[in-house]
Amino acid sequence: MKLLVTNKYEDNEISKLVNLGYEVIYMKESKAEVNNENKDIEVLVGYNPFNTLDISKLENLKLIQLSSVGIDQIPKDEIIKNNITVCNNKGNYSIPMAEYIVMYILNVYKNTKQMYENQAQKKWKLDINLEELTDKKVMFIGTGTIAKNAANRLKAFGVYVYGVNTDGRDVVGFDECISIENINEGLKKCDVVVITLPSTKETIGMINDEKLKTMKNGSVIINVGRGNIINENDLINNISKFKGVCLDVFESEPLNKENKLWEFENVTITPHNSWISDKNRSRTFNTIYENLENYINNKELKNVVNIQKGY
Structure with missing residues (x-):
C-alpha cells in the first residue's frame, strides 16, 4: 500500500511505517506534486501539501492523516466529493x-x-x-x-x-x-x-x-x-x-x-506559538503511527474529522 509523506521524519520512523506494510514515498511539502510514482497512493500524511499537490488527480486516495489539529488548509470540496477520510492530530498540542x-x-x-x-x-x-x-x-x-x-x-x-x-x-x-x-x-x-x-x-x-x-x-x-x-x-x-x-x-x-x-x-x-513543545514531534508521530497501523489492519481510526462541521 502506497503512502505519501510530506512531513520530514527520521529514518528509524520511516522504517517503522515500512514495517507496517507501507511503501513510503517522501516529498517535501512545498514541492509535493502528483507524478507517476505517487499517483496511485492510498494514504497521505502531512500538514499542508495542498498548494501544489492536486488531490483530484489521486484517484486511489482514501485517507489523509494531518499533523495539525485545524483543517482550514484542506480542499474540503474535493475531499467530500471523493469520500476521503481525514484524521487530524487532536489532543497532541x-x-x-x-x-x-x-x-x-x-x-x-x-x-x-x-x-x-x-x-x-x-x-x-x-x-x-x-x-x-x-x-x-x-x-x-x-x-x-x-x-x-x-x-x-x-x-x-x-x-x-x-x-x-x-x-x-x-x-x-x-x-x-x-x-x-x-x-x-x-x-x-x-x-x-x-x-x-x-x-x-x-x-x-x-x-x-x-x-x-x-x-x-x-x-x-x-x-x-x-x-x-x-x-x-x-x-x-x-x-x-x-x-x-x-x-x-x-x-x-x-x-x-x-x-x-x-x-x-x-x-x-504571541505569534501563534501556544502549541509549541519539545514533545510535539514524538506525540504526533505516535498518533500517526497508531492510525496508520489501524488503517492497514482495517481497525477503527482515531480523530476522524467531520468535514461538514469543521472539526
Missing part, C-alpha cells in the same frame, strides 16, 4: 496550550509584564495590586482537549471552571457547563474567558461587540482557538474595559505592523 493559558492568566494577575519593564529600567518598585487566582471564575468557550487540560491545571489554584458547548452537556473536568445559547450568562459573571474553538460557519465572529460589552469590566480574554472567532475591530473598540487580553491567533497572520492591537498596554500578542 493540548498540554502546551493548556500551560500557555495558565501562564498568561497568571501573567495578567501577577502583572509580570510591568515587572519585566521595571527590571529593564533597573527600577525597584513594589506592586500592591497583584491578585490571586483563588475563587476566580474562568469560562472556556469550547470543552475539548485543550480546555479540559487547562481546566484540570487551574483547579490547583482554586478556580471555578465553566465550560461552554453546543448543548450545555456536562463534561468531566468542568465545575459547570452551559450551552452556547446561554453564553451571555457566563460572560456576565466570569473573570476570565478563554476561547479554544475551531473556525466554523457558526463560530466566525461569535465574539462581537454585543458579547464583549456583556463581559465584566476588568475581565481577561485569552484566544488560542482561531483569530476570526473574535471580531478584531469590535475588540479594539472595547479594549479599555479589560484587565488583560492575550491573543495567540488573529484574523490575518502574521499580524500587520499597522494593527492597533500592538499599541495597547493591556494586550499581549
Whole structure:
C-alpha cells in the first residue's frame, strides 16, 4: 500500500511505517506534486501539501492523516466529493496550550509584564495590586482537549471552571457547563474567558461587540482557538474595559505592523506559538503511527474529522 509523506521524519520512523506494510514515498511539502510514482497512493500524511499537490488527480486516495489539529488548509470540496477520510492530530498540542493559558492568566494577575519593564529600567518598585487566582471564575468557550487540560491545571489554584458547548452537556473536568445559547450568562459573571474553538460557519465572529460589552469590566480574554472567532475591530473598540487580553491567533497572520492591537498596554500578542513543545514531534508521530497501523489492519481510526462541521 502506497503512502505519501510530506512531513520530514527520521529514518528509524520511516522504517517503522515500512514495517507496517507501507511503501513510503517522501516529498517535501512545498514541492509535493502528483507524478507517476505517487499517483496511485492510498494514504497521505502531512500538514499542508495542498498548494501544489492536486488531490483530484489521486484517484486511489482514501485517507489523509494531518499533523495539525485545524483543517482550514484542506480542499474540503474535493475531499467530500471523493469520500476521503481525514484524521487530524487532536489532543497532541493540548498540554502546551493548556500551560500557555495558565501562564498568561497568571501573567495578567501577577502583572509580570510591568515587572519585566521595571527590571529593564533597573527600577525597584513594589506592586500592591497583584491578585490571586483563588475563587476566580474562568469560562472556556469550547470543552475539548485543550480546555479540559487547562481546566484540570487551574483547579490547583482554586478556580471555578465553566465550560461552554453546543448543548450545555456536562463534561468531566468542568465545575459547570452551559450551552452556547446561554453564553451571555457566563460572560456576565466570569473573570476570565478563554476561547479554544475551531473556525466554523457558526463560530466566525461569535465574539462581537454585543458579547464583549456583556463581559465584566476588568475581565481577561485569552484566544488560542482561531483569530476570526473574535471580531478584531469590535475588540479594539472595547479594549479599555479589560484587565488583560492575550491573543495567540488573529484574523490575518502574521499580524500587520499597522494593527492597533500592538499599541495597547493591556494586550499581549504571541505569534501563534501556544502549541509549541519539545514533545510535539514524538506525540504526533505516535498518533500517526497508531492510525496508520489501524488503517492497514482495517481497525477503527482515531480523530476522524467531520468535514461538514469543521472539526
